[in-house]
Amino acid sequence: MAAQQGTSSNATPTVLVPELLSFSPHFLLDDTINIANDGVGRAVDAMEDFLNRWAETRLEREPDWDADKELEQGLVSFQTLLEFHTDIAFDFFEAWSLRNIFAVPADLPLVAPHHAGLDFNQPPEKEAELLAEIDELWREIEKQKKLRLLLAKAKRTSGRHAKKAQVRLDRLAFLQPDQLRMLHALAADVGAFHASVSALPPLDPTNTQSLLPGPGKREWEIGRAGYISW
Numbered sequence: 001m002a003a004q005q006g007t008s009s010n011a012t013p014t015v016l017v018p019e020l021l022s023f024s025p026h027f028l029l030d031d032t033i034n035i036a037n038d039g040v041g042r043a044v045d046a047m048e049d050f051l052n053r054w055a056e057t058r059l060e061r062e063p064d065w066d067a068d069k070e071l072e073q074g075l076v077s078f079q080t081l082l083e084f085h086t087d088i089a090f091d092f093f094e095a096w097s098l099r100n101i102f103a104v105p106a107d108l109p110l111v112a113p114h115h116a117g118l119d120f121n122q123p124p125e126k127e128a129e130l131l132a133e134i135d136e137l138w139r140e141i142e143k144q145k146k147l148r149l150l151l152a153k154a155k156r157t158s159g160r161h162a163k164k165a166q167v168r169l170d171r172l173a174f175l176q177p178d179q180l181r182m183l184h185a186l187a188a189d190v191g192a193f194h195a196s197v198s199a200l201p202p203l204d205p206t207n208t209q210s211l212l213p214g215p216g217k218r219e220w221e222i223g224r225a226g227y228i229s230w
Contacts, residue, residue, distance in 0.1 A: 017102050020112055025102040033090045040086055044079045051075065 018024045051074065055067040104110060122130075 016104060016110075016112075020110075025098065029094045029097060033094070036086055036090055037083075040079070040082045043082060044075065047078055048075055 048071075051071050055071055058065060059067055
């Protein structure tokens with residue numbers, strides 16, 4: 001026992017073992033003990049079923065026998081005995097595991113995989129430089145997070161615009177390709193007509209009397225000037 005206590009006192013800090021194993025030994029031992037306790041519970045349930053069947057058979061032979069009292073006392077004693085021995089056994093198992101299986105001697109040259117090749121004997125200036133680099137990386141990470149938020153917002157806005165454009169497109173879905181070509185041609189004709197009209201000289205007010213229509217004639221029938229004036 002003294003040797004075990006000495007080994008435990010000279011062991012490495014307990015934080016190293018979870019770091020190497022990626023889990024806490026206490027959690028593993030607790031799970032193991034819980035499994036054992038579940039086994040005890042199943043054993044008690046199975047014993048209760050067996051005793052109930054046995055009691056029914058005995059009651060057929062001895063109707064005056066008080067089965068409930070004796071079965072209850074027997075099951076309680078059986079469960080208490082199992083739980084007592086289970087607790088003692090797994091208390092020893094937990095203590096032995098922490099002192100032997102999960103104990104790492106302090107003089108053991110042990111290097112964690114993520115520490116391999118690292119030089120921990122760095123001057124303070126180098127450490128300050130590394131810390132500054134880490135801070136800069138953290139700032140870059142924050143910038144990337146903000147950029148991703150802006151990108152997500154822009155994506156949602158673009159989606160809304162796309163839905164509106166699709167609605168407008170659906171409203172024009174009744175137009176066929178031939179009709180669209182006719183509309184394009186009509187737009188070109190209207191543009192040419194507007195250009196021609198815009199190029200006409202301004203109307204001279206002094207010649208408006210000569211543009212009056214004669215008897216029985218309408219204004220646009222008296223000639224080119226009358227047509228233009230009309």
